[in-house]
Amino acid sequence: MSDLPRNRAGFCTACYEPLFDVDEVWTEETAGRGSPLVGEPRRYGEVYDNAFRVGVLFTDGTTTMWTVCEECVDSVNENLPRIWAGVIRAFAFDWKAKPWMFGQALSEEQLKFQADDICRVASLAPLGVLYSERWTDMIARENG
Numbered sequence: 001m002s003d004l005p006r007n008r009a010g011f012c013t014a015c016y017e018p019l020f021d022v023d024e025v026w027t028e029e030t031a032g033r034g035s036p037l038v039g040e041p042r043r044y045g046e047v048y049d050n051a052f053r054v055g056v057l058f059t060d061g062t063t064t065m066w067t068v069c070e071e072c073v074d075s076v077n078e079n080l081p082r083i084w085a086g087v088i089r090a091f092a093f094d095w096k097a098k099p100w101m102f103g104q105a106l107s108e109e110q111l112k113f114q115a116d117d118i119c120r121v122a123s124l125a126p127l128g129v130l131y132s133e134r135w136t137d138m139i140a141r142e143n144g
């Protein structure tokens with residue numbers, strides 16, 4: 001499973017190319033020895049011009065937003081099962097990495113709550129893209 005690509009914040013959800021500057025990565029000093037986070041992005045900088053945000057509708061009626069690159073933005077609908085598999089792998093990675101992220105072990109209760117949440121999300125399926133918008137347009141609009 002670890003050889004398969006997974007989604008990461010700051011990267012294209014469909015092709016895994018970077019879409020934000022990475023200002024800092026986790027190291028053994030910041031994440032702890034043996035942490036799966038070592039080498040993963042910790043802090044992000046500027047967004048790239050070719051980054052888009054797509055709103056995706058799920059089977060339970062909820063929506064989420066994925067960041068994709070300009071080359072992938074028009075083919076998200078036809079690649080939903082493959083993209084979703086990478087997102088689920090990201091959830092599983094985050095779950096394993098959580099105790100390091102917070103610098104302490106999570107309680108049994110917290111781990112169970114998060115496992116339940118992953119199961120809930122994994123039981124959904126993405127239905128399609130509702131809209132897409134270039135990140136820089138969105139930022140310009142929000143800055144009025």
Ligand SMILES: [Zn+2]
Nearest residue numbers: 012015069072
């Ligand atoms: Zn892409």
